[in-house]
């Protein structure tokens with residue numbers, strides 16, 4: 001028996017440990033290798049980022065007999081939808097309905113607010129895939145996760161004539177939000193404000209932030225933007241939104257070069273052949289498959305959406 005509660009600040013460390021043990025346990029058992037190699041301290045990133053963005057929006061399942069945290073689930077209410085973040089159950093409690101009950105609480109919130117729920121789940125993890133489809137989510141878009149060791153000298157640039165790529169600034173935020181609304185039909189300006197504030201932090205602190213955001217303009221009109229993160233708990237490019245594949249490609253080259261010398265993972269929509277083939281030419285390999293799942297209204301993308309896991313998009 002367990003009770004569902006909101007995570008308290010004193011429980012961050014235990015939840016970080018749970019995320020680490022649950023995810024690594026599952027990956028080691030099913031796929032033969034751990035996902036988080038930086039220890040439980042690295043998965044504090046999820047508590048830190050998610051609680052900064054959405055205080056009080058982490059649900060935990062606590063065992064009635066010894067108060068052990070059996071499961072955790074982060075969610076992010078946004079203007080157009082609710083995004084579901086990382087969901088974890090302790091391996092000792094798998095298959096007992098912990099995740100289903102945590103999910104049901106988020107569904108209740110979404111139904112009350114009359115919003116869709118969106119998430120990105122691994123297509124190689126039938127436990128999580130099924131958890132969501134059984135609860136009424138519909139897989140809408142497949143992504144291939146590609147991993148690339150970005151050479152120290154970077155990767156060559158294609159033709160960037162006529163476009164301006166630069167670090168995002170606060171004044172770009174409305175255009176970033178409008179573009180995502182046109183391409184993916186969701187709005188979540190708060191998330192970009194967080195990423196872009198990290199850009200500003202870099203110039204003040206004279207060192208590299210975890211986050212970096214680039215924007216691409218053509219003839220004064222925003223065509224795309226892309227975020228990346230480098231941290232012990234996550235080395236990813238994304239989220240990104242682009243009007244078309246060539247914009248996404250220019251941004252991806254730019255962002256990967258910014259992260260030269262790092263091993264980066266990025267999620268490419270499977271039908272974006274130009275992106276996929278160029279990534280192969282750079283030496284990228286497939287490492288997993290993810291699927292955007294939506295419970296509620298969904299309109300097909302009108303452009304390129306490259307999601308990530310923090311905060312989840314898709």
Ligand SMILES: CC(C)(COP(=O)(O)OP(=O)(O)OC[C@H]1O[C@@H](n2cnc3c(N)ncnc32)[C@H](O)[C@@H]1OP(=O)(O)O)[C@@H](O)C(=O)NCCC(=O)NCCS
Nearest residue numbers: 022026087088089094095096097098099100127128130131
């Ligand atoms: C994925 C995970 C959260 C599931 O947690 P759980 O508490 O074991 O899941 P539940 O017991 O609530 O089961 C969820 C539902 O999926 C169903 N299900 C599981 N596998 C299924 C399958 N192959 N086909 C159909 N349904 C399936 C279960 O029957 C259950 O539905 P029910 O309650 O109506 O019977 C857990 O395995 C986990 O933490 N894994 C490691 C981390 C991870 O992968 N997180 C998700 C990605 S962010």
